[in-house]
Amino acid sequence: MTHACAAGVDVGRDWLDVGLAPSGKVFRLANAPAGVAELVARLTREGVAKVVLESIGTYGARLVRGLAQAGFEVGVVDPKRIAALRTAEGRRAKTDRLDAGLIARFALLMQDAARPVPSARAFEIRALSTRRRQLVEMAAMEKTRLKQSLDEAVADSCRRAIAWLAQERADIEARLQALILEAHDGPARQALLQTIPGVGPAVSMTLLADLPELGSLDRKAVGSLAGLAPHPNQSGTRTDQAHIGGGRPCVRAALYMAAVSAARSDKGFKREYQAMRQAGKPAKVALVALVAIARKIVVAANGMLKSGKPWLKPA
Numbered sequence: 001m002t003h004a005c006a007a008g009v010d011v012g013r014d015w016l017d018v019g020l021a022p023s024g025k026v027f028r029l030a031n032a033p034a035g036v037a038e039l040v041a042r043l044t045r046e047g048v049a050k051v052v053l054e055s056i057g058t059y060g061a062r063l064v065r066g067l068a069q070a071g072f073e074v075g076v077v078d079p080k081r082i083a084a085l086r087t088a089e090g091r092r093a094k095t096d097r098l099d100a101g102l103i104a105r106f107a108l109l110m111q112d113a114a115r116p117v118p119s120a121r122a123f124e125i126r127a128l129s130t131r132r133r134q135l136v137e138m139a140a141m142e143k144t145r146l147k148q149s150l151d152e153a154v155a156d157s158c159r160r161a162i163a164w165l166a167q168e169r170a171d172i173e174a175r176l177q178a179l180i181l182e183a184h185d186g187p188a189r190q191a192l193l194q195t196i197p198g199v200g201p202a203v204s205m206t207l208l209a210d211l212p213e214l215g216s217l218d219r220k221a222v223g224s225l226a227g228l229a230p231h232p233n234q235s236g237t238r239t240d241q242a243h244i245g246g247g248r249p250c251v252r253a254a255l256y257m258a259a260v261s262a263a264r265s266d267k268g269f270k271r272e273y274q275a276m277r278q279a280g281k282p283a284k285v286a287l288v289a290l291v292a293i294a295r296k297i298v299v300a301a302n303g304m305l306k307s308g309k310p311w312l313k314p315a
Contacts, residue, residue, distance in 0.1 A: 004022075004047075005020065005021070005022070005023070005046060005047050005048050005049070006020070006021050006048060006049070006050045006051070006052070006104055006107035006108040007019065007020050007021075007043055007046075007048045007050070007051045007052070007104055007107065008021070008051075008052050008053070008099075008100050008101065008102065008103025008104030008105070008106060008107050009039075009051060009052070009053040009060070009063065009100060009103065010053075010054070010096045010097075010099040010100040010103060011031065011053050011054065011056060011059050011060040011063065012031060012059065012096065013031065013059055014030065014031055015028050015029070015030060015031055015096070016028065016029045016030070016031050016035060016036075016039060016063065017096040017097055017099065017100040018039060018042075018043075018100055019097070019099075019100035019101035019102070019103060019104035019105075020046060020048065020104055021101070021104035021105045021107065021108040022105075022108060023046075024101060025046075026097045026100050026101055027042075028096075028097075031059065031062070031063070033062070036062055036063050036066040037066070039063070039066075040066055040067065040070045040072075043067075043072065044070070048072070049072065049073055050072070050073040050074075050075065050107050050108075050113065050114045051067050051072050051073070051074055051075070051107065051114075052074075052075040052076075052077060052103050052104070052106060052107035052110075052113045052114070053074075053075070053076060053077075053103065054076070054077060054078075054079045054082055054103065055076045055077060055078055055079065056079065060076070061123070064076060065120065065123065073114035074114060074115075075107065075110075075113035075114040075115060076115075077106070077110075077113055078246075081106070081110075082099070082102060082103055082106055085102060085105065085106050085109075086102055089102075089105075121179065121182075121183065122212055124179060125176065125179050125180065125183075125208075125209045125212075126209060126210060128172055128175055128176040128179070128209070129176060129205070129206065129209035129210050129250070130250075131172050132169060132172045132173060132176060133250060135165050135168055135169040135172065136169065138165055139162055139165040139166065139169070142158050142161045142162045142165065143158075143162060145158050146158035146159065146162065173205070176205060176209060177201075177205065180205065180208050180209065183208075186208070188308075189208060189215070189305055190204050190205075190208060192304050192305060192308070192309075192310055192311075193207060193208070193301055193304070193305075195304075195310040195311040196258070196262070196268075196297055196300060196301060196304070196311045197261070197262040197265040197267045197268030197269070197311070198257075198258035198259060198260070198261035198262030198263075198265065198268055198297065199258050199262075199297065199301070200258075200261075202254070203254045203255070203257065203258045206250060206251065206254040207251065207254065207255075207298075207301060210248055210250050210251050210254075211225065211226065211248065211251050211298075213225065214298075214301060214302055214305055215301075215302055215304075215305030215306050216306075217302060219299045219302065219303070222298055222299060222302040223295050223298060223299060224246070224247060225247055225248065225251075226247050226248065226251045226252055226255060226294075226295070226298045227245065227246055227247020227248060227249060227251065227252040228247065228252060228255065228291060228294055228295040228298060229247075229295070230243065231243060231245060231246075251298075252294070255294040255295075255297055255298055256290060256291070256294050258294065258297055259290045259291070259293035259294035259297060260290060262293055262297065263289070263290060263293055268293075269293045269296070272289065272293075273289050273290070273293065276289045
């Protein structure tokens with residue numbers, strides 16, 4: 001198999017529309033175990049090495065696992081990048097078949113489209129982490145409803161729902177923690193992360209579950225993957241303020257909460273946060289400092305896991 005032939009898959013709930021490049025062939029299979037097996041066999045016969053699909057949620061999870069197990073290079077990319085190629089080609093029509101061909105051409109053109117696929121254990125850890133966030137969000141909504149309830153029967157229903165969600169969250173967290181600790185160097189990695197001010201069990205669990213690359217990247221890459229790297233916006237003599245964006249929202253949110261805690265800690269970043277406030281900066285501007293602290297935390301965590309050394313307070 002060579003990179004001369006690539007495939008793109010437009011994933012739907014029921015169907016997989018598959019395009020091949022450069023041949024332009026397009027076909028459809030069911031998004032089911034039998035369909036995935038047939039797709040793997042056909043791509044093997046066609047000499048495909050790289051397969052790309054859009055990052056659109058859980059409908060493609062079965063396909064990604066099947067392709068990775070069969071030895072294909074797999075890429076799960078931001079749909080905005082695919083849409084940008086459609087614009088660059090001057091195309092406006094959009095159907096599942098056309099999208100499959102477009103993704104296949106993207107796979108053929110972009111050398112960075114394929115990246116290492118997580119192991120089966122990593123998939124399970126990430127799924128449990130997602131479920132934990134869902135339970136937290138549902139509990140927050142039920143607590144809001146409880147506060148707004150004027151009827152005791154409704155209030156009792158909210159309390160029962162909150163209690164059930166709390167128990168379910170505890171069960172999921174226990175399973176997630178067990179899987180993280182079973183992983184290679186899991187206990188040591190978690191212990192190292194928790195030496196960072198502001199990083200407790202919940203944040204360290206999120207980092208290990210949703211940012212498994214931590215410890216293997218450079219400082220710029222880890223900041224970007226966490227969604228905390230400022231992106232410049234400059235053209236000619238105009239230079240606008242850089243803004244963060246992209247990355248993994250769940251990781252960014254966890255690091256921001258860690259930064260809020262670290263900004264209050266004498267062992268953390270209290271001094272530099274207070275320096276901005278004492279300089280007369282308004283609270284909104286001081287929030288920028290929290291984002292910077294969050295970025296420093298993830299960069300420090302990356303370096304610590306590389307070196308195996310615990311947190312040291314900045315001089």
